[in-house]
Amino acid sequence: MEVKALHTRIEKQIQTMSGEVVLESHSGFPVNDSNLYLVSSNGEIAWKAEKPEPKTLFSRVKLNDDYTLSTYTINGHACDLDLHTGKIVGNTTIL
Numbered sequence: 001m002e003v004k005a006l007h008t009r010i011e012k013q014i015q016t017m018s019g020e021v022v023l024e025s026h027s028g029f030p031v032n033d034s035n036l037y038l039v040s041s042n043g044e045i046a047w048k049a050e051k052p053e054p055k056t057l058f059s060r061v062k063l064n065d066d067y068t069l070s071t072y073t074i075n076g077h078a079c080d081l082d083l084h085t086g087k088i089v090g091n092t093t094i095l
Contacts, residue, residue, distance in 0.1 A: 003039050014063050018083060019046055026057035026074055036061060036071065038086060047086035052077040 003013060003020050008029050014021040019040040029035045034048035036058040049058065049071070056075040064070055068089060069081040080090035 001039070001041070001043075006037075007033070008035070012061060014061070014069075016063065016067075016083060021061065021063070021069065021083075023058060023061045026059055029057055031055045031057060034058070034086075036069075036081075036086075038083075049081055049086040050088045052079055052088060052091050 001020055003010065003022055005024050008025040008027065010022055011025050012023040019038050021038055024035040026035055034051055036049035038046040040046040052073060053075065056073040056077065058071050059074050060072040062070045067083045069083055071079045071081060076094045078092050078094055079088050081087065082089050
């Protein structure tokens with residue numbers, strides 16, 4: 001599926017049965033929005049990932065075998081997200 005970036009450029013796409021997980025570049029992305037989101041098969045945004053703090057953005061994402069997403073933020077958070085909802089299911093700060 002072809003997905004158009006919302007604000008910057010797409011750094012990574014992961015195809016899943018739920019749709020395309022999209023990570024946009026954090027450089028220049030508005031901090032009040034989430035640069036990690038799921039685009040459903042009909043082209044609509046199904047969810048935007050919950051952020052561990054309001055002013056951070058995601059820098060990496062990986063799909064795990066248990067269908068969670070492992071993510072890192074530019075402010076040193078490591079989070080696991082539920083693939084179906086984009087909500088945080090585990091979170092730690094990396095020092």
